[in-house]
Amino acid sequence: MTVSGPMPPGPPASLDVRGLAYAYPDGHQALFGIDLTVDRGERVALLGPNGAGKTTLVLHLNGILAAGAGTVHVAGLPVDAENMAEVRRRVGIVFQDPDDQLFMPTVREDVAFGPAAAGLRGAQLRARVDTALDRVGMGSFADRPPHHLSFGQRRRVAVATVLAMEPEVLVLDEPSSNLDPASRRELADILRSLDVTVLMVTHDLPYALELCPRSVVLSGGVIAADGRTQDLLCDSELMGRHRLELPFGFDPRSVAAPVG
């Protein structure tokens, strides 16, 4: 048996969270030492009951909340005050309510906001916006005001607003919520077509199984499980312990899950 040498230095992990703990100013502790590594190009679902600390964790990834203890690295770059602008460019968060995310008068201006804040101007900015909108199939809606779009279209534009920043990792908060089945599938097609790392917070377990080969269960402020999505969903004891429930009639064993 040969002992393999030190691993060749590949690209640094997209997300590297070490011993992250956080308590809110009112004393409520939300996270108790989180360790999580997401490699480049992976699609990972972050599962867990309400109040498990999922949103708190997400807000640490781009430095909105500052870690009480532990560290967060994004593609090798520590999340601290010095790197904040670059970290926020690398971590694109798509929030749950597109009306919160889309705050500019037209779709084009909204998608341009991030790259323009990073200093892009003129033709380059235009090209960046067009590319991002084309990737979500919303190129022909550039000059429309966001509130004239359907909910599914707004969600796709919200994805484009962060894609325009060419992020290292795309973080989605409940991407399938409030979508009709067709919009839900269209968004899945878009997410599969992207070559970025994806971390997806969701209660929609079939969606997690469809899109993410790997899942992480966050419960009570700790990582309770980390493994193949299909394995986790088939472990009914684990699921029950963390208030995770499959929709009626859905059997995760019956579908061919994507391989990581």
Added chain:
Amino acid sequence: MGAGHAHKLYRHGHSRVHRLPAHCKIAALLCFVLAVVATPREALGAFGLYALLLGAVAVAARVPAGFLFRRMLVEVPFVLCAVLMPFVAEGEMVHVLGVPLSVSGLWGAWNVLAKGTLGVAASVLLAATTELREVLQGLQRLRMPSLLVQIASFMIRYGDVIADELRRMRIARASRGFEARGVRHWGVLAKTAGALFIRSYERGERVHLAMVSRGYTGTMPVLHEAPATRAQWTYAATLPAAALAVCLMGWTL
């Protein structure tokens, strides 16, 4: 903005006035109004000339007279206020059909009425030919404090969202049998207003979070660079220049 908000005031078109950069139009409007206000109220002919000038702008912008007059109805409360002045002002009196009217009040009423109407007409023309968000961009180019422009643009973006929230709350109230009938129900309406405030405030926090996540540091990035050419400035300056000439004439004649 866009059609959603603009449809009330904005009139879509492709005239030369529509195509002028917004900041040229705003500057022209401001100078025009200043010239009108600086005109002595006794120069009756001057105000007729101002009205003709605005008529010429309306023709150039292809804004029909009916549209213009309907939008000017917003002035009615101020007109009522002006009409009261001859009755309440003091000083030398004249009797019209036996009713005593103050001379200085009459001049005051005329002054408010004429200058106010011209100002409103000019503003309606600006609004009819310029989309709301262009007006805001124009104000930004004219160095209006960025914070004020941001507040105004958020007001426009979220006006519909908040109105929709209020509508849903009203439907929810009505669905549970509530009907506002008099003072006893004001408490419920006040609580609705309070809830709407809290919800809007929280939405504001979420929007801010989304902005910060995309690199917002307090100033909006420059998205539109639409510098006006000399020819555009000259075209826009026609109106205030003519108004200035009329104003000077009013002082000298």
